[in-house]
Amino acid sequence: MNTQKKSHNTVTVIVLLILVALIAIVPLFVKKGAEFGGSDDAGSVMVEEVSGEAYTPWFTPVLETMLGGELPGEVESLIFCLQTGIGVGIIAFFMGRLVERKKQETLRNDNH
Amino acid sequence: MSKKQRKTVAVCAVLALSLGIMPVANAMHIMEGYLPAGFCVVWGVLCVPFLVAGFFSIRNKLSENRRALTILAMSGAFIFVISSLKIPSVTGSCSHMTGTGLGAILFSPSAVSILGIIVLIFQAILLAHGGLTTLGANTFSMAIAGPFLAFAVYQICQKLKVNRKVSIFLAAALGDIFTYCVTSVQLAMAYPSESGGVAASIVKFLGVFAPTQLPLAVIEGLLTVIIVIGLETYAMPELKSIGFIKEQEVR
Numbered sequence: 001m002n003t004q005k006k007s008h009n010t011v012t013v014i015v016l017l018i019l020v021a022l023i024a025i026v027p028l029f030v031k032k033g034a035e036f037g038g039s040d041d042a043g044s045v046m047v048e049e050v051s052g053e054a055y056t057p058w059f060t061p062v063l064e065t066m067l068g069g070e071l072p073g074e075v076e077s078l079i080f081c082l083q084t085g086i087g088v089g090i091i092a093f094f095m096g097r098l099v100e101r102k103k104q105e106t107l108r109n110d111n112h
Numbered sequence: 113m114s115k116k117q118r119k120t121v122a123v124c125a126v127l128a129l130s131l132g133i134m135p136v137a138n139a140m141h142i143m144e145g146y147l148p149a150g151f152c153v154v155w156g157v158l159c160v161p162f163l164v165a166g167f168f169s170i171r172n173k174l175s176e177n178r179r180a181l182t183i184l185a186m187s188g189a190f191i192f193v194i195s196s197l198k199i200p201s202v203t204g205s206c207s208h209m210t211g212t213g214l215g216a217i218l219f220s221p222s223a224v225s226i227l228g229i230i231v232l233i234f235q236a237i238l239l240a241h242g243g244l245t246t247l248g249a250n251t252f253s254m255a256i257a258g259p260f261l262a263f264a265v266y267q268i269c270q271k272l273k274v275n276r277k278v279s280i281f282l283a284a285a286l287g288d289i290f291t292y293c294v295t296s297v298q299l300a301m302a303y304p305s306e307s308g309g310v311a312a313s314i315v316k317f318l319g320v321f322a323p324t325q326l327p328l329a330v331i332e333g334l335l336t337v338i339i340v341i342g343l344e345t346y347a348m349p350e351l352k353s354i355g356f357i358k359e360q361e362v363r
Contacts, residue, residue, distance in 0.1 A: 095186075
């Protein structure tokens with residue numbers, strides 16, 4: 001019974017993961033040639049459109065002030081990766097511990 | 113129709129809906145320096161009570177039992193991962209998810225405000241993404257409004273005896289969407305349109321934010337369900353100890 005439930009879960013997880021991948025990838029093919037642009041520029045364009053005039057931000061990001069310009073794209077992706085890495089690291093660490101604990105528990109139960 | 117078939121139809125409907133609408137836009141946090149100073153202060157002040165409540169909520173939960181720390185760390189890490197992934201959307205631009213639904217469901221929405229603000233500060237300082245002046249507004253939308261809605265949706269679904277996985281999906285996805293609705297309102301209040309005032313402006317900002325975010329909200333919902341399945345399989349004692357799963361529910 002228990003193993004049946006487990007394999008049922010595995011199927012669900014796999015199906016969900018495939019769905020996630022599909023939703024994420026399909027737009028690339030549907031909207032060929034679209035820019036898939038970054039964040040800040042398009043946002044500012046919209047503010048200008050609504051307010052009807054060019055808008056000058058009254059505060060520049062601290063980092064850009066220190067660098068005297070925008071963060072280079074490659075470095076930006078580095079920091080984004082760092083953020084992902086920290087998160088995945090924490091999740092993987094705890095998940096690993098939990099999985100191992102479960103394994104030990106089942107072993108102990110089998111022995112007794 | 114059998115249950116399975118109905119599910120298939122529902123999934124198809126959601127996909128069709130999300131693929132059907134596509135104006136071009138970018139849905140992101142509010143940029144540095146893009147809210148007038150007054151708004152920055154007001155949103156910031158509004159966040160304070162939630163952050164304080166969140167701080168106490170986390171402290172109480174942890175002093176009750178240390179085990180909760182594992183789940184808390186994982187919810188925080190989940191926000192870190194999810195909000196760093198920029199995903200292409202059907203509108204031809206990229207956006208990212210919030211990841212705040214998980215923590216809100218497992219812990220309390222106020223606890224998530226603390227986790228969320230950590231991520232926002234990280235991105236504001238290191239990535240010039242979002243911003244320090246708009247931190248208050250972004251915290252309110254991503255770390256307060258979204259999680260609270262997710263929590264409410266989950267509670268309602270539980271009351272209505274909706275399947276747990278479905279409730280989690282709905283809570284996380286709607287929380288994600290709601291975050292960007294609040295962002296639209298915040299922008300609209302700062303930039304009312306000349307002809308129709310704030311309301312017209314809200315419609316305008318929503319029109320460009322929502323379609324981009326819709327498929328991503330679906331992804332966030334699915335990912336949240338996946339991680340909860342993982343936790344249910346391996347971390348049952350923790351889930352019980354934080355009261356997410358009641359003793360008698362366990363089969």
